[in-house]
Amino acid sequence: MSAKDDLLLSMKTSVVDGNRAESERLARESLQAGLDPLESIEKGFAAGIQEVGVLWENGDYFLPELVASAECMKAAMAVLEPALSASSRQASRLGKAVIGTIEGDIHDIGKNLVAAMLQAHGFEVLDLGADVKLERFIEKAEAESAQLICVSALLTTTMVNQKRLIELLQQRNVRSKYKVLVGGAPVNQAWADAIGADGYGENALAAVRAAKTLLARN
Amino acid sequence: MAFKIQILSAPPRTIEASSGVSLSQALLKAGFPLNVYCGGRGLCGKCLVEVMEGTLPPPDQGEAAFLGRAGAGPRFRLACLLPVRSDLVVKIPANALLPRIQGLTEGILPSFEFDPAVKKFLVRLDPDRLAPPLLEAGVADLLKLPPDDAWRRGSWPLVREAIRASAGRESNVYTAAVFEEKALLDFSPGESADEAFGLAVDLGTTTVVVELVDLVSGRILGKAFGLNGQSRFGADVVSRISHAVLAPAHAEELKEAALETLSELLAKAAAEAAIAPESIYDIAIAGNTAMNHFLLGRSVRSLSVAPFEAEFQSLPPLEAIDCGFRLQRRAKLFISPNIGSYVGGDITAGLLATGLLNKPGHNLFIDIGTNGEIVLKAGDRVTAASTAAGPAFEGASLGCGMLAVPGAIDKAGWSDGALSVSTIGDRPPVGICGTGYIDLLASFLRGGLLSRNGVIAGGKSSIAVAEGIAVSQKDIRELQLAVAAVRTGAELLLRRQGLSPRDLDGLYLAGAFGNYLDIENGRAIGLLPDIDLAKVRFVGNASLAGARAMLLSRRARSEAVRIAGTVAHVPLAADAAFQDVYIRSLVFPEPTISSQFDRKETP
Numbered sequence: 001m002s003a004k005d006d007l008l009l010s011m012k013t014s015v016v017d018g019n020r021a022e023s024e025r026l027a028r029e030s031l032q033a034g035l036d037p038l039e040s041i042e043k044g045f046a047a048g049i050q051e052v053g054v055l056w057e058n059g060d061y062f063l064p065e066l067v068a069s070a071e072c073m074k075a076a077m078a079v080l081e082p083a084l085s086a087s088s089r090q091a092s093r094l095g096k097a098v099i100g101t102i103e104g105d106i107h108d109i110g111k112n113l114v115a116a117m118l119q120a121h122g123f124e125v126l127d128l129g130a131d132v133k134l135e136r137f138i139e140k141a142e143a144e145s146a147q148l149i150c151v152s153a154l155l156t157t158t159m160v161n162q163k164r165l166i167e168l169l170q171q172r173n174v175r176s177k178y179k180v181l182v183g184g185a186p187v188n189q190a191w192a193d194a195i196g197a198d199g200y201g202e203n204a205l206a207a208v209r210a211a212k213t214l215l216a217r218n
Numbered sequence: 219m220a221f222k223i224q225i226l227s228a229p230p231r232t233i234e235a236s237s238g239v240s241l242s243q244a245l246l247k248a249g250f251p252l253n254v255y256c257g258g259r260g261l262c263g264k265c266l267v268e269v270m271e272g273t274l275p276p277p278d279q280g281e282a283a284f285l286g287r288a289g290a291g292p293r294f295r296l297a298c299l300l301p302v303r304s305d306l307v308v309k310i311p312a313n314a315l316l317p318r319i320q321g322l323t324e325g326i327l328p329s330f331e332f333d334p335a336v337k338k339f340l341v342r343l344d345p346d347r348l349a350p351p352l353l354e355a356g357v358a359d360l361l362k363l364p365p366d367d368a369w370r371r372g373s374w375p376l377v378r379e380a381i382r383a384s385a386g387r388e389s390n391v392y393t394a395a396v397f398e399e400k401a402l403l404d405f406s407p408g409e410s411a412d413e414a415f416g417l418a419v420d421l422g423t424t425t426v427v428v429e430l431v432d433l434v435s436g437r438i439l440g441k442a443f444g445l446n447g448q449s450r451f452g453a454d455v456v457s458r459i460s461h462a463v464l465a466p467a468h469a470e471e472l473k474e475a476a477l478e479t480l481s482e483l484l485a486k487a488a489a490e491a492a493i494a495p496e497s498i499y500d501i502a503i504a505g506n507t508a509m510n511h512f513l514l515g516r517s518v519r520s521l522s523v524a525p526f527e528a529e530f531q532s533l534p535p536l537e538a539i540d541c542g543f544r545l546q547r548r549a550k551l552f553i554s555p556n557i558g559s560y561v562g563g564d565i566t567a568g569l570l571a572t573g574l575l576n577k578p579g580h581n582l583f584i585d586i587g588t589n590g591e592i593v594l595k596a597g598d599r600v601t602a603a604s605t606a607a608g609p610a611f612e613g614a615s616l617g618c619g620m621l622a623v624p625g626a627i628d629k630a631g632w633s634d635g636a637l638s639v640s641t642i643g644d645r646p647p648v649g650i651c652g653t654g655y656i657d658l659l660a661s662f663l664r665g666g667l668l669s670r671n672g673v674i675a676g677g678k679s680s681i682a683v684a685e686g687i688a689v690s691q692k693d694i695r696e697l698q699l700a701v702a703a704v705r706t707g708a709e710l711l712l713r714r715q716g717l718s719p720r721d722l723d724g725l726y727l728a729g730a731f732g733n734y735l736d737i738e739n740g741r742a743i744g745l746l747p748d749i750d751l752a753k754v755r756f757v758g759n760a761s762l763a764g765a766r767a768m769l770l771s772r773r774a775r776s777e778a779v780r781i782a783g784t785v786a787h788v789p790l791a792a793d794a795a796f797q798d799v800y801i802r803s804l805v806f807p808e809p810t811i812s813s814q815f816d817r818k819e820t821p
Binding site: 065 | 679805
């Protein structure tokens with residue numbers, strides 16, 4: 001195995017182990033060694049994130065491991081991103097998403113996890129926080145030319161606002177510009193279908209899968 | 219000038235009293251539990267004592283009537299009407315002692331003096347002396363009620379009506395039911411001062427308990443419990459709130475369902491005690507904030523969305539009939555005050571019953587159910603939070619989960635190297651209830667079948683527990699989420715006061731679930747903070763005990779109002795550290811110093 005392959009494997013391992021300091025160190029080392037940052041991201045760190053996804057599906061990993069690996073990815077990206085060429089930066093991004101917890105709801109762990117995983121998988125994410133007004137989702141998506149709007153609701157009393165957001169997008173005649181992804185404890189595929197959302201994620205990784213599928217269709 | 223009063227009743231002792239004070243005041247001041255039901259106004263005749271030696275002024279006409287009716291000998295006097303004018307030697311009969319308010323486990327309930335909001339007295343109307351127009355003011359004076367507007371409009375017509383209706387009767391004795399020494403609830407011919415009853419209610423989201431209490435003796439006469447009829451509109455509080463906000467008719471449905479359950483249970487309890495619902499004068503209800511709102515027909519819109527606010531905290535006593543209850547016509551209703559939107563009157567009642575706010579040092583109160591409510595009393599600061607534990611501990615959402623009913627595995631542990639389980643009612647196991655899951659998780663951790671991050675060892679997808687019963691990896695994930703919710707709540711409340719579990723002087727576990735929980739196992743999985751076993755107290759249904767105290771003691775009511783106003787409700791989700799602590803709490807705790815002393819076997 002070449003030194004480069006060794007380094008890429010270490011990057012992957014650091015993410016799988018959730019070793020944030022190691023990920024950050026390896027990112028720096030890779031730049032010093034003259035590795036292409038895009039390659040480090042794709043074949044090193046992102047490969048680790050992929051592996052974490054598999055471990056999650058198998059039931060070996062749970063939320064703490066997921067969060068730790070997302071932290072690794074974030075730390076590595078902070079080092080590598082400034083070194084990317086404009087074209088590489090473009091290539092490294094799957095799309096742009098605005099995300100938030102819906103108006104009337106303040107519960108945001110689920111939303112934060114989805115945001116972190118989307119980011120770890122290469123999406124550019126604008127996190128609007130919790131109790132986000134319907135208008136603000138649309139304003140931000142318009143201003144930032146996002147392709148994806150992700151809306152979380154953790155209560156049966158607030159999920160109805162996900163429906164209102166889709167209605168508001170229609171009223172503003174911008175519905176077709178965006179893919180809308182819904183999630184949250186009381187939300188399911190049937191609700192997503194009923195309100196005319198484009199996708200639903202049962203958990204953070206399912207949300208990433210749905211987001212990838214939706215944007216691939218474009 | 220001070221006199222000596224020698225008390226012959228057990229425990230014998232001698233107290234001092236200054237000249238001219240009433241004997242009852244002197245006894246009460248010395249801490250003697252004398253029953254001054256009417257507040258020492260000579261109305262009830264309950265403080266009858268025997269004076270063996272001493273100077274006795276002659277009784278006035280009112281007292282003489284009482285003494286005559288009681289058939290008391292010449293040495294018997296009402297302590298509240300007897301001024302101390304010499305040294306005295308007194309015997310106090312057992313029935314002149316204050317009834318005890320039955321509380322929680324011995325030693326936990328703070329004592330509230332017996333002083334129900336509704337009291338009944340006998341009244342003798344002398345037709346010669348009380349001829350109109352003196353009658354109206356005269357009766358008010360007899361009952362020691364102020365002859366104000368409330369008397370003229372509300373109380374007097376009751377008296378007038380009763381006198382008219384009983385015209386021609388031989389006896390001139392009536393019974394009055396008085397509310398808070400302010401107004402009449404009832405005035406009827408004959409002697410029925412012993413027939414005053416009240417209801418203490420624990421209005422839970424899942425289970426409702428109604429207790430019939432004698433407002434004169436303080437005794438519990440009957441009890442009934444059942445499932446809350448609102449369950450058909452949603453299992454948890456939030457789903458019922460969302461049902462209610464959809465349409466006004468839905469809110470009405472929820473109110474009716476709760477009333478139906480309560481009516482059914484109170485009829486059952488009354489029948490058990492052979493008591494007519496018409497002789498029930500008062501209700502005290504301890505329910506969570508949403509339950510209170512539904513029952514009173516208040517809008518729950520503000521409870522349904524951020525910033526999640528209750529419509530009310532404390533309310534004055536209400537008219538039970540206006541709320542849909544069919545009891546005595548003018549019966550009253552007291553709602554245990556809410557602390558916040560998701561920490562309700564049930565918790566206020568629980569805090570009242572445990573006296574948490576008056577305990578020295580740092581104390582934690584945990585009531586685990588679908589919502590895990592946690593209250594921390596740290597020095598002078600009292601903070602409370604509600605955590606979404608979800609239905610896992612009630613057996614819902616888990617593969618073999620079930621309620622704690624016969625056939626449910628409720629206990630588990632290692633015995634001679636093998637996992638052994640027991641079931642409720644010693645039936646063949648058909649599933650696992652909340653306490654069973656907690657014991658199993660702790661046993662799996664101790665036996666190395668489960669890693670601290672919740673992965674089943676050996677790449678297996680489940681652990682067999684009994685024939686056809688297993689705990690799956692998915693179940694463990696659900697349980698980790700539920701445990702972490704409660705653990706995060708306790709940790710954040712402690713952290714906000716700069717404390718750790720080690721600093722706690724006491725942990726009070728309330729709720730039915732708390733009663734059966736194995737503390738060592740609860741601690742091993744992180745559901746309970748890392749605390750010395752000796753500091754943990756089970757307090758059972760503290761909400762019901764608190765409601766009972768509010769029914770039987772007006773000071774308990776004012777204390778409840780004070781508690782609700784004192785406890786600061788902390789919205790955990792808004793805490794900056796919430797996510798971090800929650801994610802970390804998903805990992806089972808490392809064995810700690812205190813858990814090294816666990817007496818649990820390992821394989």
